[in-house]
Amino acid sequence: MRNKNNRVHSHDVTQAAYNALIERGVTINDIAEIVYEMQGPYNEQLQLDECIESVEKVLLKREMQHAILVSVELDRLAEQKKLSEPLQSLVETDEGLFGVDETIALGASLGYGSIAVTTFGHLDKNKIGIIEKLDTKRGGAIHTFLDDMVAAIAANASSRLAHRLRDIEENLPKNERRIIEDE
Amino acid sequence: MRNKNNRVHSHDVTQAAYNALIERGVTINDIAEIVYEMQGPYNEQLQLDECIESVEKVLLKREMQHAILVSVELDRLAEQKKLSEPLQSLVETDEGLFGVDETIALGASLGYGSIAVTTFGHLDKNKIGIIEKLDTKRGGAIHTFLDDMVAAIAANASSRLAHRLRDIEENLPKNERRIIEDE
Amino acid sequence: MRNKNNRVHSHDVTQAAYNALIERGVTINDIAEIVYEMQGPYNEQLQLDECIESVEKVLLKREMQHAILVSVELDRLAEQKKLSEPLQSLVETDEGLFGVDETIALGASLGYGSIAVTTFGHLDKNKIGIIEKLDTKRGGAIHTFLDDMVAAIAANASSRLAHRLRDIEENLPKNERRIIEDE
Amino acid sequence: MRNKNNRVHSHDVTQAAYNALIERGVTINDIAEIVYEMQGPYNEQLQLDECIESVEKVLLKREMQHAILVSVELDRLAEQKKLSEPLQSLVETDEGLFGVDETIALGASLGYGSIAVTTFGHLDKNKIGIIEKLDTKRGGAIHTFLDDMVAAIAANASSRLAHRLRDIEENLPKNERRIIEDE
Numbered sequence: 001m002r003n004k005n006n007r008v009h010s011h012d013v014t015q016a017a018y019n020a021l022i023e024r025g026v027t028i029n030d031i032a033e034i035v036y037e038m039q040g041p042y043n044e045q046l047q048l049d050e051c052i053e054s055v056e057k058v059l060l061k062r063e064m065q066h067a068i069l070v071s072v073e074l075d076r077l078a079e080q081k082k083l084s085e086p087l088q089s090l091v092e093t094d095e096g097l098f099g100v101d102e103t104i105a106l107g108a109s110l111g112y113g114s115i116a117v118t119t120f121g122h123l124d125k126n127k128i129g130i131i132e133k134l135d136t137k138r139g140g141a142i143h144t145f146l147d148d149m150v151a152a153i154a155a156n157a158s159s160r161l162a163h164r165l166r167d168i169e170e171n172l173p174k175n176e177r178r179i180i181e182d183e
Numbered sequence: 184m185r186n187k188n189n190r191v192h193s194h195d196v197t198q199a200a201y202n203a204l205i206e207r208g209v210t211i212n213d214i215a216e217i218v219y220e221m222q223g224p225y226n227e228q229l230q231l232d233e234c235i236e237s238v239e240k241v242l243l244k245r246e247m248q249h250a251i252l253v254s255v256e257l258d259r260l261a262e263q264k265k266l267s268e269p270l271q272s273l274v275e276t277d278e279g280l281f282g283v284d285e286t287i288a289l290g291a292s293l294g295y296g297s298i299a300v301t302t303f304g305h306l307d308k309n310k311i312g313i314i315e316k317l318d319t320k321r322g323g324a325i326h327t328f329l330d331d332m333v334a335a336i337a338a339n340a341s342s343r344l345a346h347r348l349r350d351i352e353e354n355l356p357k358n359e360r361r362i363i364e365d366e
Numbered sequence: 367m368r369n370k371n372n373r374v375h376s377h378d379v380t381q382a383a384y385n386a387l388i389e390r391g392v393t394i395n396d397i398a399e400i401v402y403e404m405q406g407p408y409n410e411q412l413q414l415d416e417c418i419e420s421v422e423k424v425l426l427k428r429e430m431q432h433a434i435l436v437s438v439e440l441d442r443l444a445e446q447k448k449l450s451e452p453l454q455s456l457v458e459t460d461e462g463l464f465g466v467d468e469t470i471a472l473g474a475s476l477g478y479g480s481i482a483v484t485t486f487g488h489l490d491k492n493k494i495g496i497i498e499k500l501d502t503k504r505g506g507a508i509h510t511f512l513d514d515m516v517a518a519i520a521a522n523a524s525s526r527l528a529h530r531l532r533d534i535e536e537n538l539p540k541n542e543r544r545i546i547e548d549e
Numbered sequence: 550m551r552n553k554n555n556r557v558h559s560h561d562v563t564q565a566a567y568n569a570l571i572e573r574g575v576t577i578n579d580i581a582e583i584v585y586e587m588q589g590p591y592n593e594q595l596q597l598d599e600c601i602e603s604v605e606k607v608l609l610k611r612e613m614q615h616a617i618l619v620s621v622e623l624d625r626l627a628e629q630k631k632l633s634e635p636l637q638s639l640v641e642t643d644e645g646l647f648g649v650d651e652t653i654a655l656g657a658s659l660g661y662g663s664i665a666v667t668t669f670g671h672l673d674k675n676k677i678g679i680i681e682k683l684d685t686k687r688g689g690a691i692h693t694f695l696d697d698m699v700a701a702i703a704a705n706a707s708s709r710l711a712h713r714l715r716d717i718e719e720n721l722p723k724n725e726r727r728i729i730e731d732e
Binding site for chain 4: 190191195196199245246249250252253256257259260265266267268269270272273276278280281282283286287289290291
């Protein structure tokens with residue numbers, strides 16, 4: 001897993017973040033559907049495929065990948081009752097005043113500007129699509145951190161699409177568009 | 184307005200922030216009503232008076248007062264067409280990708296923890312009460328920055344009440360309660 | 367540990383956060399010394415005791431306590447090699463581009479305003495006092511998350527003192543001073 | 550300045566942000582020199598040209614351009630004594646507890662991850678290069694907001710280079726490198 005400098009390679013981190021989502025029951029498509037619902041009203045020609053692509057781009061960011069790895073790990077450890085008390089109880093019950101889950105997700109969301117931040121808050125309050133499913137506890141499953149991360153990923157992909165739409169409306173050449181969008 | 188150290192006194196800043204809200208048509212009561220709507224579902228004994236008190240406490244914070252002064256000033260200057268282009272147009276049209284208004288408000292909101300941040304995002308997207316009125320342009324009035332600030336004040340007062348409710352439920356003595364709530 | 371509502375009581379969370387710091391070798395005094403170094407230049411009458419008190423007040427905030435519990439837990443699990451790969455390697459090596467540790471600490475720091483944020487960045491770069499000791503790996507000890515949390519606590523206590531000093535200079539009555547400082 | 554949709558075109562905003570910096574006495578080179586000083590220790594082959602390019606990419610982001618426009622406008626209005634009291638005095642004296650300048654700059658900095666945030670805090674405290682010059686008031690010049698913005702731009706360009714360096718060390722193909730760096 002590590003190279004000669006004893007470092008984890010980006011490819012391994014990217015792959016691990018993808019796997020972590022899938023293993024926890026969240027597909028790219030699930031997230032893209034939230035994006036579609038958020039951005040559709042502003043762009044009637046929006047296709048689900050564009051939302052999927054936007055989610056994929058967001059997932060290439062190192063900051064997102066690291067936040068996903070930590071979030072999924074804490075949920076998993078809580079399910080296995082391996083956290084120390086009182087943290088175990090706080091995470092297990094998704095206690096209302098416990099905010100480290102939102103902090104990690106918001107931190108990853110701030111990178112996509114103000115639309116990402118307000119969309120994150122909205123999704124976090126109004127639990128849409130897969131977020132709602134994750135939030136509803138069933139069996140022993142714990143998704144205290146993951147539901148916030150999914151909201152952050154969807155918020156970022158939404159903000160990215162809003163900027164992209166503007167670039168297209170302004171007839172920016174593809175090269176320049178790419179720069180404004182993604183730099 | 185300044186003392187011998189050439190400094191503005193806290194009292195003057197507090198007063199100016201209050202006046203700025205009033206002059207722009209926003210009362211403490213307007214904001215408290217949003218707080219009541221946000222926190223009522225979590226606390227059936229909540230009274231409007233407690234919401235008013237919570238808004239008043241939030242308005243005592245220097246960070247809030249400074250953010251209000253800057254926000255109202257920029258709206259006012261835009262109404263008077265005194266900003267340079269292209270900033271004048273960006274503020275005047277409350278352009279969707281312009282996010283400095285949200286940045287200033289969010290910065291003032293982060294001080295009240297994760298509930299404040301998600302509530303801010305929710306209010307900013309769903310425009311409740313006076314926020315909706317401010318957002319609806321009428322005459323030459325411009326409230327590009329103020330509507331976000333009102334969302335931030337209401338979000339902070341809501342988060343403050345959520346923490347306070349917990350303290351009461353836990354039967355903390357008043358002195359200790361105060362510390363957890365406000366320190 | 368939980369009451370009849372199945373909730374952890376604030377007292378238990380407070381105690382656990384204190385214990386977590388002590389067990390990881392960080393005393394209130396260690397943190398207060400950083401605060402003294404940061405604020406001394408702005409206030410020549412500053413006493414270490416005031417710095418200690420300021421750190422104690424900061425540690426009463428729920429957001430700080432939760433952030434400490436999560437940070438210490440992740441460091442501990444990494445020492446015990448109990449995190450999944452590649453997270454284990456990322457935390458173990460305190461990898462330079464891994465930023466979740468800073469995100470959690472910064473999130474807890476934003477509550478004390480702009481002085482807290484810039485002081486946090488400064489401490490995080492310039493490793494002062496106990497932060498430097500934590501950052502220097504010795505034996506199998508891992509403090510990837512804790513050094514950032516200590517920087518955040520010290521930054522918050524510093525910002526709190528800066529506001530307090532202003533209140534005293536302005537001869538605010540004790541009651542009002544308290545409100546501006548801590549609300 | 551506006552198109553038929555009554556919207557300011559991206560090109561105009563980009564140009565205006567560049568002009569604003571130049572008119573206030575800040576060149577791309579000035580900012581690149583700070584970046585060089587910050588990143589040089591981590592990368593001995595770093596060239597000033599790469600720092601210049603990194604600053605230019607950061608300046609293409611809409612969030613940065615909007616933050617620059619607002620910051621420069623407020624400094625200019627303060628110089629012309631056109632802000633209302635007490636805001637005029639707060640900005641004119643760059644009052645220590647006034648933090649809206651840091652809030653706007655930090656908001657623009659959060660987009661480049663944790664290295665950007667800690668570097669911003671460090672630069673803001675330690676005033677390097679042109680930041681120091683801006684901070685030193687001379688004549689009637691006021692740079693209360695601009696010095697923080699320059700710190701944010703330099704911090705972002707530094708963080709961007711740190712990520713880029715890693716990508717090169719990992720021999721990522723140019724196409725993929727670009728994605729991780731800039732998406």
